[in-house]
Amino acid sequence: MRDFYRNKRVFVTGHTGFKGCWLCTLLAMAGAEITGFALPPATTPNLWELSGLENRMRSVYGDIRDFDALYNTFKQSEPEVVIHLAAQPIVREGYRDPVGTYSTNVMGTVHILECIRQTETVRSFLNVTTDKVYENRSWPWGYRETDVLNGFDPYANSKSCSELVTDSYQRSFLSEHGVAVSTARAGNVIGGGDFSVDRIIPDCIRAVQAGTAIQIRNPFSVRPYQHVLEPLSAYLLIAQRQYEDRSLSGSYNVGPDNYDCITTGRLAELFCAEWGPSVRWEHVGQNGPHEDQILRLDCSKITSVLGWHPRWDVRRAVKAVVEWTKVWLADNDAAGCMERQIQAFLQENRNYYETSY
Numbered sequence: 422m423r424d425f426y427r428n429k430r431v432f433v434t435g436h437t438g439f440k441g442c443w444l445c446t447l448l449a450m451a452g453a454e455i456t457g458f459a460l461p462p463a464t465t466p467n468l469w470e471l472s473g474l475e476n477r478m479r480s481v482y483g484d485i486r487d488f489d490a491l492y493n494t495f496k497q498s499e500p501e502v503v504i505h506l507a508a509q510p511i512v513r514e515g516y517r518d519p520v521g522t523y524s525t526n527v528m529g530t531v532h533i534l535e536c537i538r539q540t541e542t543v544r545s546f547l548n549v550t551t552d553k554v555y556e557n558r559s560w561p562w563g564y565r566e567t568d569v570l571n572g573f574d575p576y577a578n579s580k581s582c583s584e585l586v587t588d589s590y591q592r593s594f595l596s597e598h599g600v601a602v603s604t605a606r607a608g609n610v611i612g613g614g615d616f617s618v619d620r621i622i623p624d625c626i627r628a629v630q631a632g633t634a635i636q637i638r639n640p641f642s643v644r645p646y647q648h649v650l651e652p653l654s655a656y657l658l659i660a661q662r663q664y665e666d667r668s669l670s671g672s673y674n675v676g677p678d679n680y681d682c683i684t685t686g687r688l689a690e691l692f693c694a695e696w697g698p699s700v701r702w703e704h705v706g707q708n709g710p711h712e713d714q715i716l717r718l719d720c721s722k723i724t725s726v727l728g729w730h731p732r733w734d735v736r737r738a739v740k741a742v743v744e745w746t747k748v749w750l751a752d753n754d755a756a757g758c759m760e761r762q763i764q765a766f767l768q769e770n771r772n773y774y775e776t777s778y
């Protein structure tokens with residue numbers, strides 16, 4: 422993987438976000454020429470400023486809904502690989518601002534696809550969506566890539582629409598231009614440096630800082646939790662393999678093994694156990710809009726087609742989150758901790774990836 426991305430021109434939307442920072446750190450360690458296009462970081466603190474990436478890539482602040490600004494940046498970078506992460510990613514925010522959510526997640530996808538359509542250099546495009554794109558039927562088994570796309574809430578539904586837009590552009594325009602196109606439907610991601618609102622691990626960390634109990638609204642909801650490096654390794658693998666062989670284009674679920682699809686309450690328990698005895702959580706009752714109770718993914722396709730499978734179980738993922746957070750709170754080089762965790766992840770997975778960074 423390192424050899425493939427060295428000197429590759431890679432365009433990343435949403436690079437200032439949590440997943441975007443981890444992805445760009447991976448790419449920078451691989452020697453890629455990275456251009457990022459995104460809004461300024463939405464929180465203080467934020468991983469973008471902590472990661473030190475500003476000196477390792479070209480960063481442009483802009484709104485994915487502003488086609489002219491996006492296209493000008495895109496044209497200047499002449500990318501070979503494009504990874505689309507920019508989105509409004511919060512379920513509850515989708516209820517608060519459905520118009521903004523659809524505008525960002527649907528028209529933002531249209532805009533990046535239109536940039537690709539008008540550019541001759543792109544060979545590989547990956548649209549990162551979510552496990553919530555499926556019509557949720559509360560099945561105890563995992564959804565497959567062939568299941569119906571019809572997310573319930575505005576966030577999930579807008580991502581279902583993003584999938585349909587991508588498929589239309591692929592069939593109508595990009596296939597004849599020789600561009601390989603895939604979507605990746607990832608499960609719930611945790612990792613160091615996520616400061617978002619309405620997410621379980623950031624909520625846990627804020628409670629620790631405040632010296633209060635962690636408040637869990639719905640401890641019985643089942644989700645496919647995984648460390649951020651798991652899907653990112655899959656994204657880079659998909660983008661590489663379809664670049665080399667367009668027949669591998671398609672849609673891929675990216676999630677943990679079934680035994681790591683656990684309840685939110687269980688995740689909170691693991692966090693408390695890893696952090697120390699002074700931390701506890703409490704159930705405060707469901708006081709928000711509808712969220713599905715059970716969500717699992719069947720990831721057999723990406724395993725059988727590309728040979729990818731998860732390596733860090735949820736305990737190891739939580740351990741990495743706590744390790745990074747304690748380094749950050751002690752002001753002891755959060756960026757260095759990111760790189761050490763990436764090195765450890767790749768070293769532990771050396772039998773499954775071509776080479777370590």
